[in-house]
Amino acid sequence: MNVTVELTGTLVARTxxxxxxxxxxxxxxxxxxxxxxxxxxxxxxxxxxxxxQRLRSDTVVVRESFDSTETLSTGSSLENGDTVRFSLNV
Incomplete structure (x- = not known):
């Protein structure tokens, strides 16, 4: 399956x-x-x-869809076509 990943802010520099x-x-x-x-x-x-094995304390991952966002953890399951955004919790 395919997943689109977006990283924002200083995570771009980190990664x-x-x-x-x-x-x-x-x-x-x-x-x-x-x-x-x-x-x-x-x-x-x-x-x-x-x-x-866990997200850094300053990192948030959300699944984005056209009508909502859902906060995820490292153990969260994904589905084909999902878009997940990694950002800093500021």
Whole structure:
């Protein structure tokens, strides 16, 4: 399945990417997306958004759809075509 990932603010500098489309397994979670991004763009992606196996305390991930947003965790399941936005909690 394909997931669109958007990073905003200083996360772009931390990770080295702003927007990506990644292919992940059908049962993928946010953590799987981060690992796929790290494989593609480098380990700084993982360090930029994760603290161990959890999101860094200053990082928020939301699933965006045309009518709502939903806050996610690293264990949250994703669906084909999802757009997830990583941003800093300021």
């Amino acid at each position: 080295g990417t702003r927007k990506a489309r990644v292919a992940v397994p059908e049962d993928a979670t946010v953590a799987d997306v981060v690992e796929t991004l790290a494989d593609k763009y480098g380990p700084q992606v993982r360090a930029g958004v994760l603290d161990g």
